[in-house]
Amino acid sequence: xxxxxxxxxxxxxxxxxxxxxxxxxxxxxxxxxxxxxxxxxxxxxxxxxxxxxxxxxxxxxxxxxxxxxxxxxxxxxxxxxxxxxxxxxxxxxxxxxxxxxxxxxxxxxxxxxxxxxxxxxxxxxxxxxxxxxxxxxxxxxxxxxxxxxxxxxxxxx
Amino acid sequence: xxxxxxxxxxxxxxxxxxxxxxxxxxxxxxxxxxxxxxxxxxxxxxxxxxxxxxxxxxxxxxxxxxxxxxxxxxxxxxxxxxxxxxxxxxxxxxxxxxxxxxxxxxxxxxxxxxxxxxxxxxxxxxxxxxxxxxxxxxxxxxxxxxxxxxxxxxxxxxxxxxxxxxxxxxxxxxxxxxxxxxxxxxxxxxxxxxxxxxxxxxxxxxxxxxxxxxxxxxxxxxxxxxxxxxxxxxxxxxxxxxxxxxxxxxxxxxxxxxxxxxxxxxxxxxxxxxxxxxxxxxxxxxxxxxxx
Numbered sequence: 001x002x003x004x005x006x007x008x009x010x011x012x013x014x015x016x017x018x019x020x021x022x023x024x025x026x027x028x029x030x031x032x033x034x035x036x037x038x039x040x041x042x043x044x045x046x047x048x049x050x051x052x053x054x055x056x057x058x059x060x061x062x063x064x065x066x067x068x069x070x071x072x073x074x075x076x077x078x079x080x081x082x083x084x085x086x087x088x089x090x091x092x093x094x095x096x097x098x099x100x101x102x103x104x105x106x107x108x109x110x111x112x113x114x115x116x117x118x119x120x121x122x123x124x125x126x127x128x129x130x131x132x133x134x135x136x137x138x139x140x141x142x143x144x145x146x147x148x149x150x151x152x153x154x155x156x157x
Numbered sequence: 158x159x160x161x162x163x164x165x166x167x168x169x170x171x172x173x174x175x176x177x178x179x180x181x182x183x184x185x186x187x188x189x190x191x192x193x194x195x196x197x198x199x200x201x202x203x204x205x206x207x208x209x210x211x212x213x214x215x216x217x218x219x220x221x222x223x224x225x226x227x228x229x230x231x232x233x234x235x236x237x238x239x240x241x242x243x244x245x246x247x248x249x250x251x252x253x254x255x256x257x258x259x260x261x262x263x264x265x266x267x268x269x270x271x272x273x274x275x276x277x278x279x280x281x282x283x284x285x286x287x288x289x290x291x292x293x294x295x296x297x298x299x300x301x302x303x304x305x306x307x308x309x310x311x312x313x314x315x316x317x318x319x320x321x322x323x324x325x326x327x328x329x330x331x332x333x334x335x336x337x338x339x340x341x342x343x344x345x346x347x348x349x350x351x352x353x354x355x356x357x358x359x360x361x362x363x364x365x366x367x368x369x370x371x372x373x374x375x376x377x378x379x380x381x382x383x384x385x386x387x388x389x390x391x392x393x394x395x396x397x398x399x400x401x402x403x404x405x406x407x408x409x410x411x412x413x414x415x416x417x418x419x420x421x422x423x424x425x426x427x428x429x430x431x432x433x434x435x436x437x438x439x440x441x442x443x444x445x446x447x448x449x
Contacts, residue, residue, distance in 0.1 A: 012366065061352065069352040073359045076367050099355060136363075139388075143360045144348045148382045149291035149321045 004029050007054050007105055012078030013129060014052070021122045028111035034058075034098035041092045047084035049106045053077055056102025060094040073137070074099060083130060085109035178415055181221045181266025182208045184242060186259050192327040196292060197257050198233060198245040201265060210267065211239045214299030215274030215406060215434045219414050220244060221266030222255035229411040229429070230256075231296035232270060237306055242267065245295035245327060271414040272433050275300045275378050276404055284313040284370035288389050290361050290381025294318050294327055296406050296433075297380050301335070308340055313370050315342040319361025319385070322347050323354050342369070361385065365392035372397035378434075380406040387444070390437055403437035424449055 008014045008022050008029070017025075032051070034040055040051070040058065051058075058081060059071045072094060075081055084092050090109065116123030184201040191197050203209050210218065212232050221227040228250070234243025248257040259265065277300070285304060289297045297316070304314050316335065320326040326345060336343045344364050346357035357364065362385065368375075377398055379389045386405050393403050409421040409428040416430035424443030426432055443449045 057357075059352070059358065071350050071352060071354065071358040074346075074357045076357075078367060097352075140360050140363050143362075143384070143388060146384065147321065147348070148384045149319075149325065149348075 004031060004105055007031075008052070011052050011054070011105070013080045013133070017125060018122075021119075021125060024115055024119065024122060025107070025112075028108045028115060029105050030108075032104055032106045034102040034104070036098055036100050036102075038098045038102075040096040040098060040102075041082065043092055043095050045092050047082060047090045047092050048109050050082040050085040050109055050112065051080060051096075051104040051106050053079045053081065054103045054105060056104075057099040058102055058104075059097050059099050061097055062094060069095075073140075080133060083134070085112060086130060178268055178271075179413075181219070181227075181268050184208075184265050184267045186261055186263040186265060187241070189259065189261055192245060192329075193325050195257065196245060196247040196327055198243055198295075198327075199256070199259060199265070200234075201242045201244070201267070202240065203242075203267075204264075206240070209239050210242055210270050212236055212270035212299070213274035214277065214303050215296055216270040216272050217296075217411070217414075217433060218242070218244065218267050218269030218271065219411070220246075220252075220256055221268070222252050222259075223264065223266060225255045226252040227266070227268075227412075228252045228256070229271070229414065231406070231433070233295040233298045235302040235306075236299050237302065243298075245292065245298075247292045268414060271411075271429055273431060273435075275406075275434050276376065276436075277303060280304075280376045280378075281310050283311065284375040285311050285315070286365075286368060286370065286375055286377040286393075287314075287316045287318075288361060288365070288377065288379045288381070289316070289318045290385040290389075291320055291325070292327060293379075293381030293385070293406070295380075297378065298328060298331070300378060301331075305335075305338075305341065312374065313342065314340070315344070315368060315370065317344050317346070317361050317364045319346050319348070319381070322349050323356070360388070362388040362392045365389065365396050368396065372399075372402075376402050376404070378404045378406075383408070390444070400438040400441055401436050404434055405437060405440070406433045407435060407440075408433065 058075045060073045061069050061071050063069050183204045186199050187202050188200040217229045217231045219227050220230045230244045233245040246253050246256045248254040287297050335341050346361050350358050377393050379386050407428050411421040411429040412418045414429045416427040421428040
């Protein structure tokens with residue numbers, strides 16, 4: 001089994017992070033496993049952890065009364081989730097469910113915030129990475145809202 | 158037989174147009190498969206066997222619904238089986254809707270095959286990534302047949318396909334069959350789904366970041382709504398793929414199919430003859446221009 005350090009070093013989100021930072025981040029990290037179907041967290045609950053997915057698939061979902069559960073997005077190896085650790089009041093905004101047997105590196109949110117406050121270089125590096133992910137997800141969410149397949153008037157395609 | 162002399166686009170070239178390409182050949186609808194609520198695949202055979210159409214993956218035909226009109230539709234069948242012609246059609250306008258309504262035994266006029274197909278020769282020995290959105294999977298199906306028929310000639314083969322919802326995915330039976338293969342990675346994603354859907358949720362372009370192959374030995378073939386293709390190109394470039402390794406199937410207003418009428422002009426390219434498949438490098442300066 002790979003160590004947390006090895007997993008972080010090979011993880012897309014942490015690619016290129018200074019090895020010294022990785023060692024510091026490692027202090028807040030633990031490996032976690034989820035079985036397919038297991039709920040990882042619920043909307044509104046305290047965002048105590050943030051996750052870097054190593055294996056498997058996770059669905060971010062929303063329960064809609066009368067319509068059941070709607071999947072907003074699925075995430076795979078190399079993705080992160082649980083970014084509510086960054087913003088007060090530190091509550092998860094979606095449900096997260098393991099779609100397949102899943103392995104992830106879980107970071108203690110409080111520990112991570114303390115580290116970022118203590119070492120602004122590390123904190124800035126992390127924030128830049130989060131900002132990139134959020135920008136990308138916003139762009140993808142906009143595309144989903146656009147309903148591009150319905151918009152297309154092409155018949156040849 | 159050569160027909161009449163004509164001057165093509167850039168004046169410098171004078172070519173002969175085969176008048177046969179301007180006359181629709183009658184094909185009989187032998188079978189009809191409903192793909193989604195608004196999309197069907199028609200399996201057709203020529204009334205006379207010598208009229209069969211040999212084609213390259215990515216080429217298209219002009220399909221004529223008699224008395225209504227003609228539309229360009231990509232060929233979606235197996236190039237190794239040219240005796241049957243497959244077209245997957247989505248009901249969008251009057252002609253495509255008439256074609257979608259056609260039943261077994263109906264007659265369709267066919268002209269073709271037209272255009273340049275996918276770069277199969279260039280793909281030999283490389284990882285091949287196919288990205289299809291919505292009915293954009295249809296022009297990619299002949300490539301998939303070709304890749305699987307000649308599997309050893311290529312390295313990794315990956316298909317990323319997207320649709321609105323699980324019900325809007327075309328070729329579902331084929332996808333299931335392909336997903337069972339160990340030498341073909343198939344990832345399906347939808348924009349919206351309930352909890353029973355076990356595939357990906359999110360736009361298809363997001364799957365690019367998860368590709369296993371290496372950009373230096375990869376070629377990508379992309380087909381779908383133009384907005385999707387723009388983002389697919391962006392993701393592929395971000396991933397590290399060179400512009401000359403990205404191929405797109407363009408959709409424009411094709412009428413004659415022979416580069417005469419000019420309706421399908423896209424910058425310097427006549428999509429019906431120099432496309433529909435073009436490399437991104439070739440059209441990059443025009444790709445984001447609204448006027449084109």
